[in-house]
Amino acid sequence: MRKIYLISALLIFFGGLAFSQTKAGTSAAPELTIPVGAKYTAMAGASGVLADGVEAITWNPSGVDWLVGNGQAMFSYRKYIADIGINYLAIVGKFGFGSVGLSLRTFNFGDIPVTTEFQPDGTGEIISPNFFVAGLTYSKRLSDRVSVGVNFNLVSESFGRVSAVGFAFDAGVQYRNMLNVPGLSLGIVVKNVGPSMKYGGSGLWVQAVVPGSERGLTFYKIEPASFQMPASFEIGLGYNYSIGEFNNFSLVGTYQANNLYALDAYKFGFEYSFKNIFAIRAGYNYSKAGDVSSIWHHYTLGAGINTESLIGLKVTFDYAYVPVTYFSANHLFNFKVGF
Structure with missing residues (x-):
C-alpha cells in the first residue's frame, strides 16, 4: 500500500504544478x-512515460534505472523542419545507489544572413545560432516494481550578440506490474519546470532618437520580455502481452497536459516485436488544436533492430518517420549500445 500512496502523492504534486x-x-x-x-x-511519444534505459532520460527519467547491464550509450539524429539538424548524445551507468546519466542536445541551424528594416536583402553579416541542452540524470529503483528519477537541464541559446541561459528539471515515477497484473505499467512525469528565461547582451542596444528629446542620436537598450519554461505533465498506462516465445505486443495510451506552449494531447502507441530482434511501431497523436494550428500530422511510424541475438553485440538501431505539413517529413535515426 505504501507504493500506492507514493504514486498517488506524486500524481497530485505533479498535477498541481502542471x-x-x-x-x-x-x-x-x-x-x-x-x-x-x-x-x-x-509511437507518437505515447510510450515515453514508460521508457527504460538511456532512452528514458528525455522521456521519463524514472525509467533509466531499468536498464539491462551496467550501462548504455546512445546517439540520435533528427532532421527537423527548415533543415534544422538535432544531434543527441547520452550515456548512463548503473551504480549501487542507482543510475546516473549525462546527455547533450545540439541544434544546427546553419548560417543565417542578417537583415534589417533598412537592408531587407541583407547587411552582409552572417550569424550562426548556437543552441544546446546539457542534462544530468539520476534514477533509482525503489523495489522490483517502482522507480523514481529526476533530470536537470542546462539550456543555452545564443545568436548574434544576444544570449540566454535557463534551467529546467524533469521528475517522474514508474510502477510496473501494477495491481499484480503482469505487463501492466503506469508512468507519470512532469517536465521542463524551471524559472523564466530572458535574453541579454550587447545586441539589445540600438541607436535611436527620442521625439522631443534634445539628446540627439544615442544608444538605448531594448528591454526583452521573459518567458516561462514549457512545462508539461504526462500520465500513461501501458500493457505488454506475449504470444509464445517469439511474439510480443505493447499498447500504450498517454494524456499530456501542456502548461503553456500547446494544447493538451492524447497519445496512443503500438509496438510488435519478434524474438526481441525486429520491431515495428506506430503512433497516433490527437490534440484539441486540430489540423489548423499544427503542422504535425497525427500519425508516426518506425522500426527497430536489436543485434544482440544475431551477432552477440548489444547494439540497437531504430528509425522513426514523422510526417509534416509544408515541410519535408522528419526522419529520426537512433544508435544504442549496451555494456
Missing part, C-alpha cells in the same frame, strides 16, 4: 519540447 495555468502561447526554450530518440517518437 495545471497551475493552462494556455497555449509562446514559451522559452521550445527546443526542450522536441522529441529525440527514434523508438518512442515512432
Whole structure:
C-alpha cells in the first residue's frame, strides 16, 4: 500500500504544478519540447512515460534505472523542419545507489544572413545560432516494481550578440506490474519546470532618437520580455502481452497536459516485436488544436533492430518517420549500445 500512496502523492504534486495555468502561447526554450530518440517518437511519444534505459532520460527519467547491464550509450539524429539538424548524445551507468546519466542536445541551424528594416536583402553579416541542452540524470529503483528519477537541464541559446541561459528539471515515477497484473505499467512525469528565461547582451542596444528629446542620436537598450519554461505533465498506462516465445505486443495510451506552449494531447502507441530482434511501431497523436494550428500530422511510424541475438553485440538501431505539413517529413535515426 505504501507504493500506492507514493504514486498517488506524486500524481497530485505533479498535477498541481502542471495545471497551475493552462494556455497555449509562446514559451522559452521550445527546443526542450522536441522529441529525440527514434523508438518512442515512432509511437507518437505515447510510450515515453514508460521508457527504460538511456532512452528514458528525455522521456521519463524514472525509467533509466531499468536498464539491462551496467550501462548504455546512445546517439540520435533528427532532421527537423527548415533543415534544422538535432544531434543527441547520452550515456548512463548503473551504480549501487542507482543510475546516473549525462546527455547533450545540439541544434544546427546553419548560417543565417542578417537583415534589417533598412537592408531587407541583407547587411552582409552572417550569424550562426548556437543552441544546446546539457542534462544530468539520476534514477533509482525503489523495489522490483517502482522507480523514481529526476533530470536537470542546462539550456543555452545564443545568436548574434544576444544570449540566454535557463534551467529546467524533469521528475517522474514508474510502477510496473501494477495491481499484480503482469505487463501492466503506469508512468507519470512532469517536465521542463524551471524559472523564466530572458535574453541579454550587447545586441539589445540600438541607436535611436527620442521625439522631443534634445539628446540627439544615442544608444538605448531594448528591454526583452521573459518567458516561462514549457512545462508539461504526462500520465500513461501501458500493457505488454506475449504470444509464445517469439511474439510480443505493447499498447500504450498517454494524456499530456501542456502548461503553456500547446494544447493538451492524447497519445496512443503500438509496438510488435519478434524474438526481441525486429520491431515495428506506430503512433497516433490527437490534440484539441486540430489540423489548423499544427503542422504535425497525427500519425508516426518506425522500426527497430536489436543485434544482440544475431551477432552477440548489444547494439540497437531504430528509425522513426514523422510526417509534416509544408515541410519535408522528419526522419529520426537512433544508435544504442549496451555494456
